[in-house]
Amino acid sequence: MIQGKIVDETTHNGLPYAEVTISNITPKDSVYGVITNAAGSFKISKIPYGSYQLVVSFMGYANHKKEIMVNTPTLELETILLKEKSEKLSEVLVKTSKPSIQYKVDRQVINASSFPSASVAMDLLTNIPSLQVDVNDNLKYRGDGIFKVYINGHPVQNGTDKLRQISADLIDKIEIITNPSVVYGSEGTAGIIQVLLKKNRLQGYAINANSKVSTLGDANGYLSLDKKSEKWGWYFNATGGESVWSQLDVVKEQTVIHGLLSYSTNINQSEKNGQKNLYIEAGFNYDLTDKDYLDLTFTLNPIKTNQFNDDLGAVIAQKNSIIDTGLQEIESYLLKSNRITKYHYIGGNLNFSHYFNKDKTHKLSAYADVSSYLSPYTERQLDEKQFVSETERLGYYNYEKNEFVLNAKLEYNYPITDETTLDAGIEMDLDDIPEIGSTSGTFDADDNLIPFSNQRNEQRIDFMQNVYSGFLNIKSSWKKFEYQFGLRMEHTDTKSNYQYVSIDGENIFVPAQHNFSKFFPSLHLLYNLNDNTQWVANYTRRINRASYYALVPVVEYADITTYYTGNADIKPSYINAYEMGFKNTWNDKSFLSIQVFHRKTIDVIEYFNYADEEGKLINTPENVGDSYSTGSEFMGNFKCNVWWETNVSISLFMYKIHVNFMDDDYSKNQFNHNFKWNNTFNFLGDYSLRLNMDYNGHRFQPKVIQKVL
Template sequence: MKCLFFLSTLLCLALTVSASIPRIKGKVVEAGKSTPIDYADIILIEKGKIDPVSHTLPQTDGAFTLSDIKDGEYSLLVRAVGFDVYTRSGIVLNVSAPVLNLGTIEMQPLEHGLAEVEIVAQKRQVIYKLDKKVIDASNNLLASGGSAVDILENTPSVRVDAEGEVTFRGSNGFAVYVDGKPSVFSGSQALEQIPSGHIENIEIITTPSARHDTGGDVGIINIITKKHSQQGLNGMVNLTGSTMLSRGVDFLLTQQDKASRWYLGGGWNDRLRKSKFRQEKTTIVSDVTTISDSDGPRESNNFDYSLKAGWMYTLPRTTFNVDVQGGYGGRTRKGDLDYKEEQTKAGLPLGSGDYISHDDYDLHETYYQGTAGFAHKFNDKGHDLTGSYYLKYGGDAMEYFQSDLFNYQGERQQGHRAWEDEHRWTMRGNLDYIFPYRETGRIEGGYQYFSYLEDGDYSMQFWNPEKREFYWRDDIYNTFYFKYGIHSIYAIVADSYGSFDFQLGLRGEHTHRVLRSSKEWANRTYDKFEFFPSAHLGYNLPGGDKILASYSRRITRPELFFMEPYITYRDYYSAEIGNPDIRNEYINSYELNYKKNIGEHSLSASVFHRSRKDKIERLRVPYQAGVTLDSMANVGHDYSTGLEVSAQIQATRRWNVNLNGSYYHYKIENEYKTESGDETSNNYEITLNNSYDAGKNTRVQLDGNFVGPSVTTQGKTNSFWYVNLAVRQQLLNRKLNATLSFRDVFNSARYVSNISTANLKSVTHIRPNYPLITLSLSYTFNNFKAKSAQGKENHDLFEGTNH
């Protein structure tokens, strides 16, 4: 892996040596505010021709450079969503003026009484900046009517399995933020909660600075929701339905006055997944060998029904905001499987069974949450003070399991039911201060307190075949109380000297965690103060290219379900138990990024290395005849070293191609499989995205995806591939968008995982019921346009969470 870093460094140095020569430079800002605009398209066209000769995007401070331009006469076009188009002709380049400085280009907002100019062009699906990837939500047709999970599906190193679970660079330990603030939900559940129609874009930050929470071993996925800043009442509504009987409706209304803005939104979404499930399993318990086969359909539903509202009031230097939301959400899963088993001991048969297995899982919560905040600008040079307070209550929270075995006459043979009743409180308070000590330098600091509390009880019934009734298992009944609080302080210094940028940060966190249970042997208390450094170094190359090196130390703290000291059942033959002695994971992440624009094309490359101590993973062992037991354990150390490459090619004026690929070497120093030593795999994913404008109002998207195999602590997962197709038609003067999508057109996706230990062999096959056909309708009224964040603060050299 050192060789990979060495070769990648040589590649970056070679590109540096061959860096292009700048010919035109300037800066793009909003007129009247001098706020930098870093999302504009800057296009240079030679006189007498139609096709552009060069294309670029500004840096975070609005500055841009066009390079490798021959002498001649040109016209410049600058366009940005929400602004009038800027054009300038008569630009002459010759040997007497090798570098032409256009100065500051002021973009006029459309709402300032200007006639609206409509630009029809393809936006980039993924914008690669040096500190993050920015995924444009509106440009992914396959995400229409879906959630943030569907938007992320084509992102390099992101995998979505048959159950909708998301992993990034081989881990599901990412943190989810919404508009720069940590989400109260976690992982895939947080991503499923947000309708794609409410999302402007998604940022993936792989080496966050000390400003952010340290949770999330592979970084932060930051969801930027649509905000509206034009005057008057505006809105949109989205409808969706699919052949899987998924259905959803969501809406968003906004009213913008001069100083006041309010919004009202909501959604009703049922996202159904259907699949064919098969599991072949062999367990050895007390010299009894059980061979079982489970085969049949499964259906799941991730649902959310919610309303949200907010109000913002803006004074000349101070802004106040209040947001509230309430809803009911969760997920269900049902299975109807043919279950067969045979038992032997010393090669002699003990018995066999042939049953129908019904399992039912339901996890739901009624939640209420609110946020109040303020932002004060002492001046226009980035001297700011911000604060926020967040509170959430999750009541009526229930996790229910039911599993039964019936004979073919419909008579129950075995079964059990379990209830986990919970109440949850989450609180977070932040105060952040930024002081610019010179034009390019700043000092930043802040404090945060975070608290999470969950209490409840767990009860279970088993079926008595003789009395033909369920009875309570008093030995399993358990009460629990779980709370942890984190006090955090951080400091950051950042500056620029010539072509060199740096940002150094240090975060200190004190964690106090308490676990209490009816099983007193499992009671635990944890107190610890720790430091988490971060560093970002950047070098600006001629031609607007840039190299960035970054480092961040992260942590994964055990959640309650990692530690619950009692047995639960997901189905009749799959039990699980927590581990109260589970330890924190500690992660060191390193990354080297390079990005180069070549006319309207771009090439991005990222080299990364992640080392993780005390990796937390779910392990499976035989428990009873035919029944396995899952538990969380610190399985050892693991390492990921790899390369991500993205090429964005404007093949023709109407055809845009995105080729994304990632390759990384993964190694587990396994403490639980000593007979075979360490496990390694070479993991890779390739995504080819084609977007074609078939007409003025018609766009077609065709994706091809290949996901390579991977290893786990106890086994491996197989490779798979699939192809998606979508067509969008705009109607009613583009106020109505109709999108028809086909997922897994060739029904080729197969999810296969293998577990192999001395006393357990298990192979699980999941085949989704594809192709999945979805129709989505989106209607906007009164000129609703989610303009990009033109008011974004520009104090952050390396991260883009200020929107």
């Protein structure tokens, strides 16, 4: 038997599905071949003694050839390093690049280097079909699926914010895993987004600095220092500046009917939102022995991150009778809105790995990540209504103090046989915010907030959500068939105690505590029809826990037409997801991938609107019913010729939601379609032109507004 492992020469990451062939040197009458597994390892059994030629090939890499002698029952080869292919054409060296988007049997991979115009991680995600960012800044996929964000294999809090902070220059690639195994947490009904950062594997110093500006208003800089020696290394990264996420003109129309009256509001305004920040990360790694490895990372916002949303426009508000055509009331004014969010945090993580064998398949690892705010998190909304004769200044002020976040994981990987591996581990995610405050009111000329006299005041929340979990996963293979199945158990303990002072001056305390335990199974199947064709099928069960602010029952001003209140009784959403896929590769960089899927989400969480007696909307999260997504995705990468490479993805799916809440019981269907086309044109030297096209079809969210409190 011959066994070994194939890895990338630069990153040292295993290369799954690389082709390994062994043939007799003399006589050349026998050829043996296999495909590496997900870790890049391979083994070939029942090889007679003799001399052979080993050939390793993988798309985008140069072939590796060597002669080997089989003279023992088991021959363990040294790790084989593959390097990216380069070719010499007319005395001009052109280095081949990775496809901009790769579709593997279990994930979609975005190679960051293919999108030099991207400033942060969020920019790269716009290239994934069916992925959208909703009005609450949640990443949604195939309808209402929510992602959980991971960085280098570990979950992070406030994932959307992280994706808007991490410079694209730091990123090697981003993986979209829609049906991850139980090794990952069950959070995220759409799966996980995994950001894999670059690592310097070359000994010596590496220095990188750049700056980017755009006509939208972006102005960012990036600096990286890296030192690597044989047994240790360190790095320092800093990125900062101003990013503008969007700048657009918006028309909003809203009509609320209450009794015999209708309240209509028309807003025509320009919007600009983005952030100003400085983010620093430093790390140190040390090889304690040839089997023990230690990594430390430290992160810091040395100055407060400032996220902003500025709106300017005109408002016309009317009150009419629905039986009398005469106009009841009308008012018009200029509206200037400004929302500022500031936070200032520090964090760090420790990662220790111990390997029990040479090929690093038997492993024990421990990880801990901790973070906290250096100063209170604050958010302020100020809406200035400018009438002809006066100005009203309304809004709110929120804060969070002393948040503590901890993620810790202990994982054990054991190769039971050459084909079978056992993964087991325990994990905990702790999030404790002992004080959250919210006040709504009017602002004076000095921007001091004066609380509303006719509403509850001094609102305070003590929030905690702890998740404790354990998992067991088995991976194995038999001939051309690979499979893995696992089970994860999670116990969730949540607290959102709420207190406030009522209009009558009474202190009110509303406790809210919930705890529950659930099991989450997963199953993944893979069949290698031949060296170029794979079939895959999988199933997972996942969960979407409501965000902490959705669980706290504060009542606060949101904008000129809406108030917001949380819901301590909201239940988590559960999803059962099924996928089946096919992939065929040819011509080095060309491939075609087809995937069909079905997903059912139970207790979908959506923001529901009610109308009060004055026509104001009350916006609150609710479990509105169940949803279904069924469809397919077609993805292909084609190397048309030396100078043109094209990547096409099409997503077609039917989204259905059955709303069953209060007095509403109805279903709504919508056919969704998305199309993305990325082209790369290579010229002499290192010059290239990229042309990207993107189309997203119409989509909806369930909203019911004709309710009276």
